[in-house]
Amino acid sequence: MSGETTKKRLYVATFGCQMNAYDSERMVDLLAEQDYVQTSDITQADLILLNTCSIREKAEKKVYSFLGRLKALKQKRPHLIIGVSGCVAQQQGRRLLEDVPHLDLVVGTHGVSRLPELVEEVVRAGRPVLSTEFVLEPPRSLPVPFKPGRVKAFLTIMQGCDNFCSYCVVPYVRGREVSRPPEDILEEARALLAGGVKEITLLGQNVNSYGRRLGSEVSFAGLLRRVAELPGLLRLRFTTSHPKDLSPELIQALAEVPVLCEHIHLPVQSGSNLILAAMRRRYTREQYLEKVEALQAACPDLALTTDVIVGFPGETKSDFEETLDLLRRVRFDGLYSFKYSDRPMTVAARLDQKLDEAVKGQRLAMVQALQREIVLARHQELVGQEVEVLVEGASKRTAGQLTGRTRTNKIVNFSGAPRLIGHLVRISITEGFANSLRGEQSAGGEAGLASTA
Numbered sequence: 001m002s003g004e005t006t007k008k009r010l011y012v013a014t015f016g017c018q019m020n021a022y023d024s025e026r027m028v029d030l031l032a033e034q035d036y037v038q039t040s041d042i043t044q045a046d047l048i049l050l051n052t053c054s055i056r057e058k059a060e061k062k063v064y065s066f067l068g069r070l071k072a073l074k075q076k077r078p079h080l081i082i083g084v085s086g087c088v089a090q091q092q093g094r095r096l097l098e099d100v101p102h103l104d105l106v107v108g109t110h111g112v113s114r115l116p117e118l119v120e121e122v123v124r125a126g127r128p129v130l131s132t133e134f135v136l137e138p139p140r141s142l143p144v145p146f147k148p149g150r151v152k153a154f155l156t157i158m159q160g161c162d163n164f165c166s167y168c169v170v171p172y173v174r175g176r177e178v179s180r181p182p183e184d185i186l187e188e189a190r191a192l193l194a195g196g197v198k199e200i201t202l203l204g205q206n207v208n209s210y211g212r213r214l215g216s217e218v219s220f221a222g223l224l225r226r227v228a229e230l231p232g233l234l235r236l237r238f239t240t241s242h243p244k245d246l247s248p249e250l251i252q253a254l255a256e257v258p259v260l261c262e263h264i265h266l267p268v269q270s271g272s273n274l275i276l277a278a279m280r281r282r283y284t285r286e287q288y289l290e291k292v293e294a295l296q297a298a299c300p301d302l303a304l305t306t307d308v309i310v311g312f313p314g315e316t317k318s319d320f321e322e323t324l325d326l327l328r329r330v331r332f333d334g335l336y337s338f339k340y341s342d343r344p345m346t347v348a349a350r351l352d353q354k355l356d357e358a359v360k361g362q363r364l365a366m367v368q369a370l371q372r373e374i375v376l377a378r379h380q381e382l383v384g385q386e387v388e389v390l391v392e393g394a395s396k397r398t399a400g401q402l403t404g405r406t407r408t409n410k411i412v413n414f415s416g417a418p419r420l421i422g423h424l425v426r427i428s429i430t431e432g433f434a435n436s437l438r439g440e441q442s443a444g445g446e447a448g449l450a451s452t453a
Helices: 018-032 057-076 086-090 094-099 110-123 168-176 182-194 220-228 246-256 274-279 285-298 317-330 357-381
Strands: 007-016 035-036 046-053 081-084 103-105 129-131 152-156 199-203 234-237 263-266 305-312 334-339 386-394 401-406 413-414 423-431 438-439
Touching: 007 018, 007 246, 018 046, 018 081, 018 110, 018 152, 018 199, 018 401, 035 182, 035 423, 046 086, 057 081, 057 086, 081 086, 081 110, 086 094, 094 103, 103 110, 103 274, 110 285, 152 182, 182 199, 182 220, 182 274, 199 220, 220 234, 220 246, 234 263, 246 285, 274 285, 285 305, 305 317, 305 357, 317 357, 334 357, 386 413, 386 438, 413 423
Parallel strands: 007 035, 007 046, 046 081, 081 103, 103 129, 152 199, 199 234, 263 305, 305 334, 413 438
Antiparallel strands: 386 401, 386 423, 401 413, 423 438
């Protein structure tokens, strides 16, 4: 029997944020050492992992719905192992095993590095396995496998959060803030670049507070400068930043570091000081706008994206209008918007003055309609301009076209040869849409530009 026929098939479904996407990649890499190969056909899988998010109630409901649909597949394939990892696993723990009898494995947010041994335990013991212990140390460094053709990659620099915003479950499901040592991060970045990666995004729940407990002199801005010096790196990004911790040093780095892209995700959550105080965000509307002004002064081409929660307990019509006003004033380049939902263990879940779902739905629709107008206008302002695009791959929507992103993180689709994937090219923008841009290669746009080779 050939080695290939002994391979087991792994299906991974990822719910939620970029942190989860990164964790899913690591799970696939770890399980490859146990002869698991990833498949897109869930019906043929020997192991199904749902890597979950519980920040929004809707995401949690999707996980339970997905698990329900897997019951019939488990009956047809009794050897199939079904596992849940991530935030829902951490939050629900043993209750998940009680609620879903066909579930075999529950792995919390600190258990990714132990996944192979936990899967082995399920096979050996023939019973469900639970692992939701918090580990009070930095995430373990794992080998970075070579993945041909990969243009960009995520790199986690810390886990957990110490902010305890009143609506947020993250500190309870990901634990307290722990930063990885800078040398571990640089080592992983070097391995990614050696494998052909050209763009790295540094990840953390609040990257601005990186390094506080390391006992070293390295701040987040200092880490950015060290990563930026690595040979072969064309672009550097990061997410997410808490406004209260946005430092002058980081603003200066955005203006001075050539490979650091002109984009920052700075969640505001609300435009009302009353609601910001109830959310325990620890900044005011005025302080947020001052930081935006400082960012734009230091880096005029900066793209600013944000998060907004509508319908927080006690949010009046006047509070909501202040949020709309802030959106009009700042004109964000992108927005993630959500209806407030109670999350377990949080302070906000115990607050009175909960808003009706219909009111929250109306307000969310108004926010999204306003933001669509703003983004469309901003994109149309780019028509006729020339931008630098890192080509990421073939367009999923239009055959024969390529897709990539500008330094300001805007999606651009254009016609081009596959050999351009991994290159920086100059593109003249011809059309601006609500979610993307369309363009054409500029004359000489490929000259002297780097490739993944």
